[in-house]
Amino acid sequence: MSDPQILVENFLNALTAGILVGCIYGLMCVGLGLIFGVMRVVNFAQGDFLMLGMYAGYYFFTGWGLLAFLGPYAGPLLSAILAGPVIFAGGMLLHRFLISRVSGLRTTGSLDEGHFGQLIVTLGVSLVLQNAGLIVFGSTPRTVNTPMSSSAWVIETHIFDSLVFLNKARLISSLLAILAAIALYVLLERTRLGRSLRAAADNPTAATYVGVDVDRAHRIAFGLGSGITAVAGGLIATFLSYSPFVGLDFVIIMYAGVVLGGMGSILGAFWGGLTVGFVQQFSGLVLPPQLQNAAIFVVFLLILLLRPQGFFGRSAERA
């Protein structure tokens, strides 16, 4: 085995892992993209929605074993998808009782558009969720361990005969992530409900004038954003171990992804997440794991320097 072969093999595997993990990060960022990018609500509890999605996946499949009968492939994946509606409902409730007091029509036209209030409230919610998670779920790291977590499809390439390993859990999860992101995109762009959600975020007062119940629209959008990130959490749970404080690691890179992609663009948020996954996997080639998140932020800063509006950011204001 020669040196260039190892190099090429490492490169190709980082590339594929970057794409696979990136797609799931993309979905995770799409959830925040809806809440932060489109609705302009600062939400620091988003990482904890991800964590709840991971634990929902764990309890549905391993813990309570409700979906264990579906087998090691469909079981964990369906558990991840089921995390969506559960956290969707939780997000709607949270919005109804807390978030709506610091966002939407109540803060339209105020100087900070409610961002200060949202910052404090969601940081508080985040702390509550993490510590409640610690009490309820315990501090033992969990995994949704299945045979597919540790098995891979092997592709032989013709470049130095190097082998590319496609982790089964990651591959199937990333395909599901793409499907979920497309489903949300179609919902937002092509349906009456989706249009009303975007209108309510764009101009709440005008949305009221055309007959949209803005409070309800904001509640649904917040629930959707929460649920989507939770699905991503359930998918990540199929190949990563986690504890109740895992959200902290993810919430910052979620924001990086959303801003990278461009505020207000769902498609952009997905690309932003993909970029983050990519950079993370590639930096693993040359950097120690502790510096992977640092690498993400170096790239983040570089892109902001070169293209401050993000990949897909578009200015809708007349210059």
Place this chain on the structure above:
Amino acid sequence: MLDVTGVSVSYGGLRALTDVTVTVGAGQFVTVVGPNGAGKSTLFKTISGVVQPGSGSIRFQGQDLLAMKPSKRAHLGIAHVPEGRQVFKAMTVRENLEMGAYPEAGQRDWARVLDRIHALFPILAERATQLAGTLSGGEQQMLAIGRGLAGAPKLLMLDEPSMGLAPAIADLIFDRISQIHREDGLTILLVEQRVAEALELCDRGYVLETGRIVLEGPYETLAGDDRVRRSYLGLDA
């Protein structure tokens, strides 16, 4: 059709409207004129439900508007074209019109109403896929009116449609409003600072000053009033 009776509104102790009564009959063109800060926009916001009155009643076709959510009112057939246009900036022109058609009546008549809007404002057809935020002020105003019409409303409320527009564009907007009233028989409630044009169009007018109706009546009464002629029309009494 619309009966605003004895409505008073305060913003944190400041009286914006005092005992305002305005009546709009079916098929009428009614204008409310008055200087800046007289409470004209507040009157519209109160009818749409964005501002809550302290007292008084508002009825539309016999239904009590104050008893229902603001978002329900558009579904009754009230279209509010707000001051400053307030288009959905990050959505396309077409999507803005589709949002205007959010009420059931708009859904039902979509094809017919869209043709009508495009006939009135051909530029909106040309720019269908452009983001509304990138339109010029005049185009945004046309879009805002188009969005109002898209709901196939019974009452069209227009808040200062000429504000910030070049005179030629403002004239065009007034022409179209008058055309909508004449040809479609739509009931219109118009608030304007360009008093001469606004009064010329209307069947009935109200003069609102510091939150009170100081004068009301048909065009002839208002145009013949010495104070209106001096203060608003710039004519000798």
